Amino acid sequence: MYPFREGSFAVRNAWYVAAFARDVGRALVSRIILNQPVVLYRKEDGVAVAVGGRCPHRHFPLGASCLRGDTIVCGYHGIAFGADGACVDIPAQAHVPRSYRIPTYPLVEHGMWLWIWMGDAAANPALLxxxxxxxxxxxxxxxxxxxxxxxxxxxxxxxxxxxxxxxxxxxxxxxxxxxxxxxxxxxxxxxxxxxxxxxxxxxxxxxxxxxxxxxxxxxxxxxxxxxxxxxxxxxxxxxxxxxxxxxxxxxxxxxxxxxxxxxxxxxxxxxxxxxxxxxxxxxxxxxxxxxxxxxxxxxxxxxxxxxxxxxxxxxxxxxxxxxxxxxxxxxxxxxxxxxxxxxxxxxx
Amino acid sequence: MYPFREGSFAVRNAWYVAAFARDVGRALVSRIILNQPVVLYRKEDGVAVAVGGRCPHRHFPLGASCLRGDTIVCGYHGIAFGADGACVDIPAQAHVPRSYRIPTYPLVEHGMWLWIWMGDAAANPALLxxxxxxxxxxxxxxxxxxxxxxxxxxxxxxxxxxxxxxxxxxxxxxxxxxxxxxxxxxxxxxxxxxxxxxxxxxxxxxxxxxxxxxxxxxxxxxxxxxxxxxxxxxxxxxxxxxxxxxxxxxxxxxxxxxxxxxxxxxxxxxxxxxxxxxxxxxxxxxxxxxxxxxxxxxxxxxxxxxxxxxxxxxxxxxxxxxxxxxxxxxxxxxxxxxxxxxxxxxxx
Amino acid sequence: MYPFREGSFAVRNAWYVAAFARDVGRALVSRIILNQPVVLYRKEDGVAVAVGGRCPHRHFPLGASCLRGDTIVCGYHGIAFGADGACVDIPAQAHVPRSYRIPTYPLVEHGMWLWIWMGDAAANPALLxxxxxxxxxxxxxxxxxxxxxxxxxxxxxxxxxxxxxxxxxxxxxxxxxxxxxxxxxxxxxxxxxxxxxxxxxxxxxxxxxxxxxxxxxxxxxxxxxxxxxxxxxxxxxxxxxxxxxxxxxxxxxxxxxxxxxxxxxxxxxxxxxxxxxxxxxxxxxxxxxxxxxxxxxxxxxxxxxxxxxxxxxxxxxxxxxxxxxxxxxxxxxxxxxxxxxxxxxxxx
Structure with a gap:
């Protein structure tokens, strides 16, 4: 799209600022980055993380959910995901399939910013x-x-x-x-x-x-x-x-x-x-x-x-x-x- | 459309609630049901009816018009339609063609609701x-x-x-x-x-x-x-x-x-x-x-x-x-x- | 488009009112006429003119710019255009190419209106x-x-x-x-x-x-x-x-x-x-x-x-x-x- 070639939207394998570091804490922060929903928060140990913002069950925005320790508990049906993207709880059933997960995105605190890597290639810290x-x-x-x-x-x-x-x-x-x-x-x-x-x-x-x-x-x-x-x-x-x-x-x-x-x-x-x-x-x-x-x-x-x-x-x-x-x-x-x-x- | 097959919008030959019965009286109520404009009102005998909400002359919303007895008088050029959909008056001409009409929809008061049938098949009261x-x-x-x-x-x-x-x-x-x-x-x-x-x-x-x-x-x-x-x-x-x-x-x-x-x-x-x-x-x-x-x-x-x-x-x-x-x-x-x-x- | 043939939008070779004459003075007036951005203003001699409303450099709206004498100075990078559409100043360079210009539109004060001619054919005053x-x-x-x-x-x-x-x-x-x-x-x-x-x-x-x-x-x-x-x-x-x-x-x-x-x-x-x-x-x-x-x-x-x-x-x-x-x-x-x-x- 203008001013780029038709079909070119944005570089993906790169670091982008997702937030100022001070603006991310224990409250979930919703972002749409490179057209993908993302949620940012800090774990109890203070490390900031970024995960996909769409519950894969019914597409509820995970940013409108809440934290239980380091896991996001979806505000709709309570499906819970760890900071590593793995589902850790499906309240309505005992078994949690390994395939049940949300994306995670490398997030680095560097300077006064949190930098996110949305691309499919391996995140390269040297590019910060x-x-x-x-x-x-x-x-x-x-x-x-x-x-x-x-x-x-x-x-x-x-x-x-x-x-x-x-x-x-x-x-x-x-x-x-x-x-x-x-x-x-x-x-x-x-x-x-x-x-x-x-x-x-x-x-x-x-x-x-x-x-x-x-x-x-x-x-x-x-x-x-x-x-x-x-x-x-x-x-x-x-x-x-x-x-x-x-x-x-x-x-x-x-x-x-x-x-x-x-x-x-x-x-x-x-x-x-x-x-x-x-x-x-x-x-x-x-x-x-x-x-x-x-x-x-x-x-x-x-x-x-x-x-x-x-x-x-x-x-x-x-x-x-x-x-x-x-x-x-x-x-x-x-x-x-x-x-x-x-x-x-x-x-x- | 999601979560249905492409091209599937909604069941049409069925009863849907158009309004609570108490909410329809002598004031015209505008609705869009199954993507069609509809107007609801009660006739002078108290019976609630549903007719198409678009004047076929110039597409003025009939819901923004007013009632004269049991007929809707279009607020734009005064063309009037009875509760049976038939045009009863075209102020600018003596002759009213039989083909001049608006759709009507079966409407049934049942429980505390008014139920409308938008489909082409014959309305089936047994399906209420x-x-x-x-x-x-x-x-x-x-x-x-x-x-x-x-x-x-x-x-x-x-x-x-x-x-x-x-x-x-x-x-x-x-x-x-x-x-x-x-x-x-x-x-x-x-x-x-x-x-x-x-x-x-x-x-x-x-x-x-x-x-x-x-x-x-x-x-x-x-x-x-x-x-x-x-x-x-x-x-x-x-x-x-x-x-x-x-x-x-x-x-x-x-x-x-x-x-x-x-x-x-x-x-x-x-x-x-x-x-x-x-x-x-x-x-x-x-x-x-x-x-x-x-x-x-x-x-x-x-x-x-x-x-x-x-x-x-x-x-x-x-x-x-x-x-x-x-x-x-x-x-x-x-x-x-x-x-x-x-x-x-x-x-x- | 309705009610015209598909592809027919509007007559172009004709006079349309762009503004009441009294409403155009030394402040730039922005209009979109026949889907084109237009700016109206009066020159220092009182004559009202109409030029294209898009700076050809980076598409900044010229109507959000300001006048210097009879020239519009783009509010973004200062490129200036005369009432004849010719660029008269590019602050960042000495040379101003002849091809650097914006469209102009015939504008006539007639009655209490300013009439604009947006078409490609020659403006015909007899059509006012x-x-x-x-x-x-x-x-x-x-x-x-x-x-x-x-x-x-x-x-x-x-x-x-x-x-x-x-x-x-x-x-x-x-x-x-x-x-x-x-x-x-x-x-x-x-x-x-x-x-x-x-x-x-x-x-x-x-x-x-x-x-x-x-x-x-x-x-x-x-x-x-x-x-x-x-x-x-x-x-x-x-x-x-x-x-x-x-x-x-x-x-x-x-x-x-x-x-x-x-x-x-x-x-x-x-x-x-x-x-x-x-x-x-x-x-x-x-x-x-x-x-x-x-x-x-x-x-x-x-x-x-x-x-x-x-x-x-x-x-x-x-x-x-x-x-x-x-x-x-x-x-x-x-x-x-x-x-x-x-x-x-x-x-x-």
Missing amino acids: PDLDDIGFTTPGLYPEPLFTHEVACRYQLLNDNLLDLSHLAFLHSSSIGTIENARTPETVTQEPRVLRSRRYIRDCEPTPAMARRGVTGLVDQVVGMDFHLPGLHAGIGDHFVATGDAESWGEPLARSRPFHAITPSTPTSTYYFFGIATMDPDHAERSAKFLAPVIDEDIFASVEIEKMIALVGGNPPELMIKSDHNAVLGRRMLQAMMDAEAREAATA | PDLDDIGFTTPGLYPEPLFTHEVACRYQLLNDNLLDLSHLAFLHSSSIGTIENARTPETVTQEPRVLRSRRYIRDCEPTPAMARRGVTGLVDQVVGMDFHLPGLHAGIGDHFVATGDAESWGEPLARSRPFHAITPSTPTSTYYFFGIATMDPDHAERSAKFLAPVIDEDIFASVEIEKMIALVGGNPPELMIKSDHNAVLGRRMLQAMMDAEAREAATA | PDLDDIGFTTPGLYPEPLFTHEVACRYQLLNDNLLDLSHLAFLHSSSIGTIENARTPETVTQEPRVLRSRRYIRDCEPTPAMARRGVTGLVDQVVGMDFHLPGLHAGIGDHFVATGDAESWGEPLARSRPFHAITPSTPTSTYYFFGIATMDPDHAERSAKFLAPVIDEDIFASVEIEKMIALVGGNPPELMIKSDHNAVLGRRMLQAMMDAEAREAATA
């Missing part, structure tokens, strides 16, 4: 984004999970948004963007499963948000995004005193590492997990207040585009521009990963 | 459930109509619910169920167009609802459901003092006959008419208060399952268990009735 | 309804735009409504109709692209609305509608003192020219622009209050019929009556125009 590489462990920066949204659009619209930060200059012109976000050329580097983009902006006006914080002089900026395919965009947003100010030159005004995890739900809906690391150890509430309208702008744009695609139908033609280079690379890398999976599936 | 057999006339029990719901699920999910009362132990564990509803073996007897199931539960803890009413000792229970195919489930829920109490042994603590009428509306929506007979002649308000959340649990489960089927698509595989015996029989009997109708239609 | 002919310039009558509705039905249901005013006798029996609207024979005259119908009603009871205004004697009425195909119904509603009152005979009690512009949006939604001219120069507020429930009755009927068509599916059979003569002619004229366009498209 490196926490140092994504800036999660940057000294002096404090990461906080902020928002979990279910967005009514196909996931690639959110990826497209993050793969082309020239949009900061317009969609976010009242907060985090200036015209330089569009005008400054971008550096793009492509690695296996990682696509990095950077803009080095010199001697520019402060962003509206910085100006509201009292910054008046010119600023140097580093703005970038590393797409760790297929599901995480790790950003960089650093502001320094520009060379014009001899005394404070290079002094950091603000540094941040925004983390955007984009997880396909249904063909036209997506989970968007947003968090950010800043220099303030206690910034969660302030960041949430400041960034909620910014992320809402991205969601607005993506949902409106989904509606537009529904209206015009099919695969609407696009007129590409130079700044699409990064987005086009990102789409091609995703398409190549999906094609490789399709070839493997055809061989098997 | 026998009021003695369903417990409607049980001496000392007073039937009351309680709820009319339009439920956003295919009808068989509500049938499945009623054909497997082991769910009382879990879905209704805070009110009318105990674990014995799942553990106790079930007796099933199959007759032409009737499927009966019973659980005789001895020396069990009172249900949470009974306990809240002050019952402390052990209880004997008879819990059952008679499915009068295709549209009525007549239940039995009797509680007696158990043998442990020599003095009061066998004394009835509570007796009830719940009546669940399940009528297919569209392929993914269903009317659910619920009433109950209890030992209290004046129980309507109390029963409604007590049973509203119980029925809502059944509706919740059924609607959630409908959503799950929509998500996973098609005919999701099911892992059957022993207590499905009754539900499987009920489904097979319905499928056999639909197959027989399809064969007759093919012959004709 | 003549303002004298439609009664817009009638001396002593003052036209006012009143309502803009998006109605959840296919456009022909609103046309059908206006092509058969016998419905006044029933749908509007509490306000502007009497039984004579259905009983009185209609005069129909067919011209190229215009279909006129009139009812001359003599010595009739005043309408309920007239009666509420204190009119007690008998009334003569002229009630009619001129369908200027495919998108405007210009009505006439004149009430005079009837012959019975020798003294005041023929004195106008009320004269009005209602204007109903019906513009196809999506296959199952339609814009309905309603305005009216009356004898009172300052009637806007009073007319809006009086006519809002009347127009709502028409919308109710049309939306209910759309639901009924969705329920019964496909092309439901209709039983025609004599008073359908005008509606049938209107449908045939529209079908003929669509057929002619299809032939031309096949030839080209």
Whole structure:
């Protein structure tokens, strides 16, 4: 489906964020990931697990059920499943067949996220984004999970948004963007499963948000995004005193590492997990207040585009521009990963 | 459609409840039954009738029209139809063609219900459930109509619910169920167009609802459901003092006959008419208060399952268990009735 | 689609009302017309224009963007388009390719409306309804735009409504109709692209609305509608003192020219622009209050019929009556125009 080849939905053999780690405890959490129902919870030993969300008896949503120790007891007829997916109790009969089970999905707590592997291939921990590489462990920066949204659009619209930060200059012109976000050329580097983009902006006006914080002089900026395919965009947003100010030159005004995890739900809906690391150890509430309208702008744009695609139908033609280079690379890398999976599936 | 053969929707040559008798008077009542628009009303002589709900002129809903004596006057252009379906007035012309008519459907007041026959075969009054057999006339029990719901699920999910009362132990564990509803073996007897199931539960803890009413000792229970195919489930829920109490042994603590009428509306929506007979002649308000959340649990489960089927698509595989015996029989009997109708239609 | 031949949606090479002229200014107005996204606005010189509503870069709705002088600056990545559709700025690159453009649509201010031409053929100003002919310039009558509705039905249901005013006798029996609207024979005259119908009603009871205004004697009425195909119904509603009152005979009690512009949006939604001219120069507020429930009755009927068509599916059979003569002619004229366009498209 747009913007991919007909029949290509999403990469399957990969880690996607299923939830922020702090949001999963002893209450069952329901998700639809890659069009499959999933339930998340923590066992009594604190380990988070993911199992299929559909009772194989009558399709009752297991997420609407409850826990008895580490087993999910289906809320309809009481059939119980362990965290390993095996049925451990069928109240209406003594014998529990070995074949009676629900799927389980590898789930790994890594950084501030729970990562799920939905594919048929063996889960590969080496494919988890490196926490140092994504800036999660940057000294002096404090990461906080902020928002979990279910967005009514196909996931690639959110990826497209993050793969082309020239949009900061317009969609976010009242907060985090200036015209330089569009005008400054971008550096793009492509690695296996990682696509990095950077803009080095010199001697520019402060962003509206910085100006509201009292910054008046010119600023140097580093703005970038590393797409760790297929599901995480790790950003960089650093502001320094520009060379014009001899005394404070290079002094950091603000540094941040925004983390955007984009997880396909249904063909036209997506989970968007947003968090950010800043220099303030206690910034969660302030960041949430400041960034909620910014992320809402991205969601607005993506949902409106989904509606537009529904209206015009099919695969609407696009007129590409130079700044699409990064987005086009990102789409091609995703398409190549999906094609490789399709070839493997055809061989098997 | 699930859980039936592709192309099988519902039995047509049969009586379904269209409304509680008390709910149909001189105001037009709109229904969609077996995917057909229907209007119900009482004539001036008090007899309830059912006619097609679409004006054949411009498809205006006749249920949004009004009555003039016993004729429906279409609210759009005033074309009027008698209770026999014949057009009696076309305001814009003197001549009314004989062919100008709307369908009529046999409608019978029987028990506290109005029963409609939507099929092409001749309506057969012998197929109406026998009021003695369903417990409607049980001496000392007073039937009351309680709820009319339009439920956003295919009808068989509500049938499945009623054909497997082991769910009382879990879905209704805070009110009318105990674990014995799942553990106790079930007796099933199959007759032409009737499927009966019973659980005789001895020396069990009172249900949470009974306990809240002050019952402390052990209880004997008879819990059952008679499915009068295709549209009525007549239940039995009797509680007696158990043998442990020599003095009061066998004394009835509570007796009830719940009546669940399940009528297919569209392929993914269903009317659910619920009433109950209890030992209290004046129980309507109390029963409604007590049973509203119980029925809502059944509706919740059924609607959630409908959503799950929509998500996973098609005919999701099911892992059957022993207590499905009754539900499987009920489904097979319905499928056999639909197959027989399809064969007759093919012959004709 | 119903009631037209399969594959026929709407006439394209024609003028449709896109908005009341007063409702388009310097704020962008989004419309979906003939299933295409459109944006309307006035240039700094006051001239209203219409351009495509989808940014060809990433499909962002241009109607959710903003104006810079006469250019629309896309709210997502800042790509800017002039009123002539040509791209004038791509912030992220110096070069703007000539091929980078959005569609433009001829838009003409005429009467109190803005008329749009969505078809591929050259826009033909001669096809705009003549303002004298439609009664817009009638001396002593003052036209006012009143309502803009998006109605959840296919456009022909609103046309059908206006092509058969016998419905006044029933749908509007509490306000502007009497039984004579259905009983009185209609005069129909067919011209190229215009279909006129009139009812001359003599010595009739005043309408309920007239009666509420204190009119007690008998009334003569002229009630009619001129369908200027495919998108405007210009009505006439004149009430005079009837012959019975020798003294005041023929004195106008009320004269009005209602204007109903019906513009196809999506296959199952339609814009309905309603305005009216009356004898009172300052009637806007009073007319809006009086006519809002009347127009709502028409919308109710049309939306209910759309639901009924969705329920019964496909092309439901209709039983025609004599008073359908005008509606049938209107449908045939529209079908003929669509057929002619299809032939031309096949030839080209």
